[in-house]
Amino acid sequence: MIKVIAFDADDTLWVNEPFFREAEEKFTELLEDFMPQHSVLKELYLTEIENLNLYGYGIKGFMLSMIQTALRISEHKIPLKVIDRILEIGNEMMEKPVEILPGVEEVLAELKNDYRLVMATKGDLVDQQRKLNKSGLDHYFHHIEIMSEKKEADFAKLIQHLDVAPKEFLMLGNSLKSDVLPVLELGGHAIHIPFHITWQHEKIEYNVEHDNFYQAEHITQVVELIKEM
Known part of the structure; x- marks a missing residue:
């Protein structure tokens, strides 16, 4: 799917x-x-x-x-x-170095041949492009989307651009507010991968319950989760 x-x-x-x-x-x-x-x-x-x-x-x-x-x-x-x-x-x-999180490159390498991989982030265009270039991860991605916001309309536009149905789209991220909830509302799938520090603006005060929502403690777990979907 x-x-x-x-x-x-x-x-x-x-x-x-x-x-x-x-x-x-x-x-x-x-x-x-x-x-x-x-x-x-x-x-x-x-x-x-x-x-x-x-x-x-x-x-x-x-x-x-x-x-x-x-x-x-x-x-x-x-x-x-x-x-x-x-x-x-x-x-x-x-000027900070780009510190890739453990397991990221291994997961990208394992998924690359079977799925179209996209980087979908928000922030300053120049700064995010700088970090991507420094990371050396850009060759894994079919498409790069740097948004000013991550709301339903932004994800709907991205999904339409990629020419897939929402149910064929999976989003992975550390923010329930920005990475998970908008995608679930559109009918897509989302995996939450928590980070030990979260900006106050990205926090929500309730638990997410949805058939298309999955929780991973570490990014290395997502490959098995995807196989089970």
């Missing part, structure tokens, strides 16, 4: 969220003279959510949100050297 298998990228194929947590820690330390670190973190998150429609997902939007938060918290009294340091933190994130 399954013809196309789509893989999320960040924290499914390679490490991503820990770099944001590391950057948040550095940022909150810079602002601790103006506000306690846990409060700075809350303010940063609020800024990020407000800016999603403007900047989308990714490091560049995160950098701008850090600068806006710093200006607001400090009432525009933040020293320029701190703004410089915030920009450095963002640039350091972009």
Whole structure:
């Protein structure tokens, strides 16, 4: 039944969220003279959510949100050297090596000959393309889709472009909110592969129950799950 298998990228194929947590820690330390670190973190998150429609997902939007938060918290009294340091933190994130998660390449190699493999991720186009190029995984994929959002309409457009029925489409990813629920709503299949760190915006507060939903503790388990579908 399954013809196309789509893989999320960040924290499914390679490490991503820990770099944001590391950057948040550095940022909150810079602002601790103006506000306690846990409060700075809350303010940063609020800024990020407000800016999603403007900047989308990714490091560049995160950098701008850090600068806006710093200006607001400090009432525009933040020293320029701190703004410089915030920009450095963002640039350091972009220079991070791409750390492929264990088992990823073995799974891609095993599935490649029997299915059309797709990378379906969201974020900044340039940054995601940079990470894909650095990863060396691009040759496994029939198609690369970098979305500004992962909602039903976005997946419907992708499935139509791939010329398959929703029931022939399987999505793998670490986010129940972005990788699983929209695909299930369309009638597709989804496997959730949790990562040990999840951004607050990607969390849901209920269990997913659906005939087309599968749970894997590790990506190496998906090959057997797919055989059973």
